[in-house]
Amino acid sequence: MTTDTDRPAQPRIPLSRDRVLQAAVRLADDSGIDAVTMRRLASELGVEAMSLYYHVASKEELFDGMVDMVVAEIEERCGGFSVPGDLDWKSALRKRILTARQVMLRHPWAPGVLETRTTMSPRMVLYFDTVLGIMVEGGFSFDLGHHAMHALGSRVLGFNQELFAPDSDTQEDQADEMLAQMAERVPYIVGMMQEIVHDGPEETLGWCDDQTEFEFSLDLLLDGLEQRLG
Amino acid sequence: MTTDTDRPAQPRIPLSRDRVLQAAVRLADDSGIDAVTMRRLASELGVEAMSLYYHVASKEELFDGMVDMVVAEIEERCGGFSVPGDLDWKSALRKRILTARQVMLRHPWAPGVLETRTTMSPRMVLYFDTVLGIMVEGGFSFDLGHHAMHALGSRVLGFNQELFAPDSDTQEDQADEMLAQMAERVPYIVGMMQEIVHDGPEETLGWCDDQTEFEFSLDLLLDGLEQRLG
DNA sequence: ACCTGAACACCGTTCAAGT
DNA sequence: ACCTGAACACCGTTCAAGT
Numbered sequence A, B: 001m002t003t004d005t006d007r008p009a010q011p012r013i014p015l016s017r018d019r020v021l022q023a024a025v026r027l028a029d030d031s032g033i034d035a036v037t038m039r040r041l042a043s044e045l046g047v048e049a050m051s052l053y054y055h056v057a058s059k060e061e062l063f064d065g066m067v068d069m070v071v072a073e074i075e076e077r078c079g080g081f082s083v084p085g086d087l088d089w090k091s092a093l094r095k096r097i098l099t100a101r102q103v104m105l106r107h108p109w110a111p112g113v114l115e116t117r118t119t120m121s122p123r124m125v126l127y128f129d130t131v132l133g134i135m136v137e138g139g140f141s142f143d144l145g146h147h148a149m150h151a152l153g154s155r156v157l158g159f160n161q162e163l164f165a166p167d168s169d170t171q172e173d174q175a176d177e178m179l180a181q182m183a184e185r186v187p188y189i190v191g192m193m194q195e196i197v198h199d200g201p202e203e204t205l206g207w208c209d210d211q212t213e214f215e216f217s218l219d220l221l222l223d224g225l226e227q228r229l230g
Numbered sequence C, D: 001a002c003c004t005g006a007a008c009a010c011c012g013t014t015c016a017a018g019t
Helices: A017-031 A038-044 A049-054 A059-077 A089-106 A110-116 A122-137 A142-157 A168-181 A187-199 A210-229 B017-031 B038-044 B049-054 B059-077 B089-106 B110-116 B122-137 B142-157 B168-181 B187-199 B210-229
Strands: none
Touching: A017 A038, A017 A059, A038 A049, A038 A059, A059 A089, A059 A110, A059 A122, A089 A122, A089 A142, A089 A210, A110 A142, A110 B110, A122 A142, A122 B187, A142 A210, A142 B187, A142 B210, A187 B122, A187 B142, A210 B142, A210 B210, B017 B038, B017 B059, B038 B049, B038 B059, B059 B089, B059 B110, B059 B122, B089 B122, B089 B142, B089 B210, B110 B142, B122 B142, B142 B210
16 A cells, blocks of 8 residues: 555656756657647646646747757856857857757757747847857957857857758658659759769768768858958 | 629639649738648638648648749749859859849748758759859869858858747847846847947848848858868 | 548647636 | 646548539
8 A cells, every 4th residue: 555646656746837848858859849739748747738838828938948948958068158268269169059069969859949939038148148259259349240140040059950851761762863853954963962972981871961061161151250350 | 694603703713733832822921821721721712621632732742832932933033043154153153042032032931931841842953953053163072062052051042041030029129128137147249239229220120131141141151162162 | 523521630728617 | 826627719631422
């Protein structure tokens, strides 16, 4: 005989906004963002869907909260958001952005959700402030800093927005299909694919190494900004 | 007395895939992408929702088709997709991309839908081939061209992906709120906003001129690529 | 060949009610 | 203060049936 409650594992932790958000992030990580419905999330927490509304005003607010959790993770990995005094702006920015990228890679749903946000959390604003701060302390005018934020776009937060998001299987299949079906109509793409398939190292699955591409464009932008600075 | 049919305007044009797609694009233009539901679209065409499935396999395929319509519009404005022989790569690319941007501005829903596509239409592949072609004929290696496509990202298709998509009203309100509430915690952003508000020309609503920002980052990237080319 | 009615299995959200 | 049941107004999609 146990006590009154004989539920298997959880002895009965009361719900809280934080627990809701954590569960939502975990669910999205594990099963994709489409799995995050109010009903499914609730059942994951051993509760009815309507209980969630006590801790979160709407699904939009849930998404806001999830994004904020991710930003908090970036903050943690950066050891807090503050403008470093020692490094030069370029390597400081590069480092921070690549840290953000590591976090984003663990939450593949985050970029998509982020883009649909209509408002920024204070923590996010703080993040942007330190990024801008690194630039300004590095000699940027406010104007150039402003342009730079727009130019970097999603890269400030560590993701290259891909124009198409093929399921990893589809990527190669599609390439093959193209080569076969419209080969003579798209000579440049065919040429590019042939060269890259030949030259590419063994470990590159498909034919784009995302990390390489991310760093290429990041450095392209940073170099360009450095020049505008002179 | 009229004929058998006495419907108000449309005498009875039969449905077709093309008419469905056209109506969907118009509906998204007018009322936003969320208004594009199968039921609403059908009623716009004076038909039942289920009839649409005869011309379009699923809602995903409907979205694919809508995006393809937009690409077709770009093709039209470019006078067809073919690699020009006369211009230098930089201005040729710039021109094509700014043309694409004009089309995207008329279909504000298109960027968002595009990013969720998992497959490219042949027409889209063709577009990318000419963009790559302009680079290659301008002296790019296939490898640099490949990197360049990734670096340009959504800009090849004429849009700066904005990290946040605030309703135009909210943009200013939010700025004010920030200035008021966390002024001392985000000194750089506050500094930037003050300077830009003071310096900005009268006609700049809010405090970002999207066209200016778009061209700034586009040129930053094009200049950077030119340098990698040398 | 083209269109439809009825139905299924979902959504987010409201609201009055329970403890 | 916290959670719930029942219900509302939607979705996309299937399938057998109509003309």
